[in-house]
Amino acid sequence: xxxxxxxxxxxxxxxxxxxxxxxxxxxxxxxxxxxxxxxxxxxxxxxxxxxxxxxxxxxxxxxxxxxxxxxxxxxxxxxxxxxxxxxxxxxxxxxxxxxxxxxxxxxxxxxxxxxxxxxxxxxxxxxxxxxxxxxxxxxxxxxxxxxxxxxxxxxxxxxxxxxxxxxxxxxxxxxxxxxxxxxxxxxxxxxxxxxxxxxxxxxxxxxxxxxxxxxxxxxxxxxxxxxxxxxxxxxxxxxxxxxxxxxxxxxxxxxxxxxxxxxxxxxxxxxxxxxxxxxxxxxxxxxxxxxxxxxxxxxxxxxxxxxxxxxxxxxxxxxxxxxxxxxxxxxxxxxxxxxxxxxxxxxxxxxxxxxxxxxxxxxxxxxxxxxxxxxxxxxxxxxxxxxxxxxxxxxxxxxxxxxxxxxxxxxxxxxxxxxxxxxxxxxxxxxxxxxxxxxxxxxxxxxxxxxxxxxxxxxx
Numbered sequence: 001x002x003x004x005x006x007x008x009x010x011x012x013x014x015x016x017x018x019x020x021x022x023x024x025x026x027x028x029x030x031x032x033x034x035x036x037x038x039x040x041x042x043x044x045x046x047x048x049x050x051x052x053x054x055x056x057x058x059x060x061x062x063x064x065x066x067x068x069x070x071x072x073x074x075x076x077x078x079x080x081x082x083x084x085x086x087x088x089x090x091x092x093x094x095x096x097x098x099x100x101x102x103x104x105x106x107x108x109x110x111x112x113x114x115x116x117x118x119x120x121x122x123x124x125x126x127x128x129x130x131x132x133x134x135x136x137x138x139x140x141x142x143x144x145x146x147x148x149x150x151x152x153x154x155x156x157x158x159x160x161x162x163x164x165x166x167x168x169x170x171x172x173x174x175x176x177x178x179x180x181x182x183x184x185x186x187x188x189x190x191x192x193x194x195x196x197x198x199x200x201x202x203x204x205x206x207x208x209x210x211x212x213x214x215x216x217x218x219x220x221x222x223x224x225x226x227x228x229x230x231x232x233x234x235x236x237x238x239x240x241x242x243x244x245x246x247x248x249x250x251x252x253x254x255x256x257x258x259x260x261x262x263x264x265x266x267x268x269x270x271x272x273x274x275x276x277x278x279x280x281x282x283x284x285x286x287x288x289x290x291x292x293x294x295x296x297x298x299x300x301x302x303x304x305x306x307x308x309x310x311x312x313x314x315x316x317x318x319x320x321x322x323x324x325x326x327x328x329x330x331x332x333x334x335x336x337x338x339x340x341x342x343x344x345x346x347x348x349x350x351x352x353x354x355x356x357x358x359x360x361x362x363x364x365x366x367x368x369x370x371x372x373x374x375x376x377x378x379x380x381x382x383x384x385x386x387x388x389x390x391x392x393x394x395x396x397x398x399x400x401x402x403x404x405x406x407x408x409x410x411x412x413x414x415x416x417x418x419x420x421x422x423x424x425x426x427x428x429x430x431x432x433x434x435x436x437x438x439x440x441x442x443x444x445x446x447x448x449x450x451x452x453x454x455x456x457x458x459x460x
Contacts (some may be wrong), residue, residue: 018211022146023165025207028200030169032097034177035196036131038287039189040104042269042280047184050115051405056266056397058124062132063390066383069136076141086145087212093138094204098197100130105193109186142208149211167295174288182281241377246441250368251384253432257361258388260425261324261354263396263418265389270400274411276340289344290327290351297355310363311442317360318430323353325426332419335412367442 037059044050072089075081081088104127110120146162181188241247264271272283297320305316327350334342369377396418403414 018149019161022149022207022211023162024203025142026162026166026169027173027203028094028196029166030173031196031200032101032131034170034173034284034287035101035192036104036128037265038174038269038284039177039181039192039280040108041266042273042283043108043184043189044111045267045270046273048111048115050111052267052270052397052400053394054121056394058128059266060390060394061128062135063386063388063393065132065136066386066390068133069140069382069386072137072140076144085212086141086148087208089141090138090145090208091205093134093136093141094201096130096134096137098201098204100127100134101193101197103127103130105190108189112186145208145211164295164298167291167298171288171292171295174291175285178281178284178288181284182279184280238380241380244441246436246438247368247377247380249432249436250364251380253429253436254361254365254381254384255388256425256432257321257357257429258385259392259395260422260429262389262392263399263422263425264328265393266397267400267415267418271335271411271415272343274404275335275415276338276343278340286343286347290347290354293348293351294355294358297352298358299355301356301359305359310367311439313360313363313367314433314436314438315360317357317364318433320353320355320357320360321426321430321433324350324357325353325423325430327351327353328419328423328426332416332423335414335419336416338412364438367438369445 041055041059044055045052072093076086076089081092103123107120107124107127110117110123114120143162177192180192268286269280269283272278272286273280301316305313308316327346327348330342330349331346333339334346365381368381399418399421400414403409403417404411409417
């Protein structure tokens with residue numbers, strides 16, 4: 001047996017073609033997510049008249065199960081499957097996602113005209129669970145495979161490229177699907193399901209096939225005795241991390257910012273349908289607008305501030321959060337005043353801020369972690385983001401149902417209140433970040449911060 005640290009020997013040499021091929025993995029990811037969290041929820045809420053609460057809960061399931069991503073990443077680090085370190089876990093997860101999609105189509109068939117059909121809801125639940133579990137099982141190993149595939153000096157670039165491609169394909173697929181189904185049609189929805197299974201499934205296979213060399217069982221690396229003995233200390237490390245008030249504040253900052261930013265996820269398209277009676281062809285593009293703006297400002301931020309020390313990115317992150325809050329405030333005004341022409345502008349401002357915040361926030365996540373316990377820190381930040389995204393999605397739907405269905409408020413007022421609460425949450429996240437001593441934390445955990453960087457960070 002060889003040492004587990006020698007695993008990189010099973011990864012084939014890195015080049016630009018391999019990076020491009022790995023990034024094509026996100027074509028299937030974008031197709032699946034648009035179909036599940038954009039089109040399906042719009043049909044369920046707006047076309048079938050189903051309350052947003054159960055629909056939002058089903059969409060949020062994958063985020064609430066986010067600890068699975070830590071388990072899957074750990075398993076792919078330490079347990080080989082069918083001769084591969086990462087590949088088998090990725091295909092296992094993506095296989096579950098492919099199998100979940102027909103259940104999504106069958107659920108609409110059962111619930112169309114019979115919204116209390118038990119079998120239809122069970123199909124929707126099974127589809128959501130399979131899709132969410134598949135996403136979580138395969139997501140961490142995929143990013144780890146991307147990282148493993150690149151030399152140390154290009155690992156950050158490789159992961160950033162893969163994540164940026166996901167956002168780009170979100171915009172492309174959103175526009176493509178909106179042109180494909182301008183009004184809801186069961187036949188067209190099934191065409192989308194089949195296309196996602198075939199095209200998405202192909203790219204999930206093509207992107208990573210051959211990246212890892214298959215290793216026979218006798219040659220597979222194993223954990224050393226020291227590594228095995230160190231595993232029980234993980235809980236102690238988490239206790240140590242949580243004991244630092246700066247760490248706790250940063251956790252709450254990520255949670256509040258994420259929850260506020262994503263509370264509109266399940267209701268953005270119903271908002272356009274119920275407030276302005278907009279067709280599916282237009283509301284399906286809403287996500288594409290803000291995500292396209294996110295891509296542009298994320299790339300622009302990377303270019304403008306690529307040399308700025310990560311310890312100094314708190315101000316950048318707050319600029320992004322402020323822009324997001326402004327976009328949601330304008331979206332609330334559009335809903336309250338019936339100004340449909342403000343929707344696209346509001347979404348572009350929100351998305352532009354999201355790109356700036358993403359750049360600054362990712363930098364801060366790297367800073368708010370020590371080298372010795374980087375995995376534990378980043379795992380905690382990942383859980384904060386994923387769980388809060390799910391909770392935000394669910395709360396957005398619940399608030400919509402309480403205001404619109406329970407209290408009988410007009411759609412415009414209902415959505416204006418939701419978008420206004422999101423904007424306030426983002427402002428609250430800004431106030432929390434202002435209280436965190438990022439530079440002091442970086443110094444305490446041994447990051448190299450020279451005196452000039454400290455002075456510049458404090459001046460910001």
